Amino acid sequence: MLGVFAIPKTMRAVVYRGVNDLRLETVPVPRIGANELLVKVAVCGVCPTDIKKIQYGTVPPPRIFGHETAGTIVKTGARVKNFKVGDRVALHHHIPCLKCHFCRHRAFAQCETYKRTGITAGFEPAGGGYAEYVRVMDFVLPGVVKIPARNTFEEGAMLEPVNTVLKAVKRLNLLRGDNVLVAGQGPIGLMFTKILQLRGINVLATDLLESRLKLAKKFGAKWTQLVQSPKSKAQSYRPSTLDIGHWTLDSAIIAVPSDDAVHQAFQLVRGGGQILLFAHTKRSSTLTAVGTRSTASVCSTFNLDLASICLDEKDLLGSYSADFTIQKEVSRLVFSRALDVRPLITHNFPLEKTAAAVQLAASPKPDSLKILVTP
Numbered sequence: 001m002l003g004v005f006a007i008p009k010t011m012r013a014v015v016y017r018g019v020n021d022l023r024l025e026t027v028p029v030p031r032i033g034a035n036e037l038l039v040k041v042a043v044c045g046v047c048p049t050d051i052k053k054i055q056y057g058t059v060p061p062p063r064i065f066g067h068e069t070a071g072t073i074v075k076t077g078a079r080v081k082n083f084k085v086g087d088r089v090a091l092h093h094h095i096p097c098l099k100c101h102f103c104r105h106r107a108f109a110q111c112e113t114y115k116r117t118g119i120t121a122g123f124e125p126a127g128g129g130y131a132e133y134v135r136v137m138d139f140v141l142p143g144v145v146k147i148p149a150r151n152t153f154e155e156g157a158m159l160e161p162v163n164t165v166l167k168a169v170k171r172l173n174l175l176r177g178d179n180v181l182v183a184g185q186g187p188i189g190l191m192f193t194k195i196l197q198l199r200g201i202n203v204l205a206t207d208l209l210e211s212r213l214k215l216a217k218k219f220g221a222k223w224t225q226l227v228q229s230p231k232s233k234a235q236s237y238r239p240s241t242l243d244i245g246h247w248t249l250d251s252a253i254i255a256v257p258s259d260d261a262v263h264q265a266f267q268l269v270r271g272g273g274q275i276l277l278f279a280h281t282k283r284s285s286t287l288t289a290v291g292t293r294s295t296a297s298v299c300s301t302f303n304l305d306l307a308s309i310c311l312d313e314k315d316l317l318g319s320y321s322a323d324f325t326i327q328k329e330v331s332r333l334v335f336s337r338a339l340d341v342r343p344l345i346t347h348n349f350p351l352e353k354t355a356a357a358v359q360l361a362a363s364p365k366p367d368s369l370k371i372l373v374t375p
């Protein structure tokens, strides 16, 4: 039985055909080369970066999205050595070359090889997880992780987002006992909260939703605080409402795309502290910097006193995407359940409901966190 999978000629896939236009279509099952794998998708996470591409049309159609993928290997190319048919695996669609100028500076997300997507279900490679089968190309094979027997495909699909979070945490200079604000307690914010707590950090968790703060407590937040509900789109995260009493913040992680939260963090973080942006992935959001001659066009709402960076030595930094070199640590964290990702998964949609899954992930409800799609 093992080693034999009947592979059909065609499969169902959700094809991106234009802005907010996802269609269930029948497409060919991808062919694989000698150094490649064919994986039957068990589950694929809905990720904010894909939502953005679908809602704003930032890349040309047609494509098949979905990159937080776990499944079973159903076919291996003739020259594949380390994997066999039947292996349950989690996939990574971006892998850095580890040799180029960017990689030598550990700026993996800027590496040209990293920017190539190595998993596809057809069309221009875009992850392909919203389909029944995906082709895993040779250059991303180093990122394929076997899922232990005791763990689920769902846990496997969470490796990629957890990796991005751990990578960001490693960018901060933190000591045990430090106080850190995590603004936003969606699935990503909750992962930050737990990983920081495991490192002996006191986390102040904030969110607009009470239900998420309850979960933040379970994920190890020392303090939680509800921030005011949005009155308008432009001001969805009011800074004046956060009261941290007499203790100071060593760092702040902004896991919501809110400029107000950044502004607030600049005021609250101590001198020499760090403010890390994790959710500001949409281009063209600008800010006015006090003290510069050339003020950029103002779309955003706050002034940043550049002396807070120079004189107060506060660092503003960002983190994007994953770090391939911490993969083992991420696997241990998730598969040992030191970071138990299972409570983060609240919805699982069938493939034909992918558009609804994306919709829910884009406008979360009080009871929704991580949303998955199961072909």
Ligand SMILES: [Zn+2]
Binding pocket: 047, 048, 049, 067, 068, 160, 161
């Ligand atoms: Zn993702």
Ligand SMILES: [Zn+2]
Binding pocket: 096, 097, 098, 099, 100, 101, 102, 103, 111, 112, 113, 114
């Ligand atoms: Zn590189």
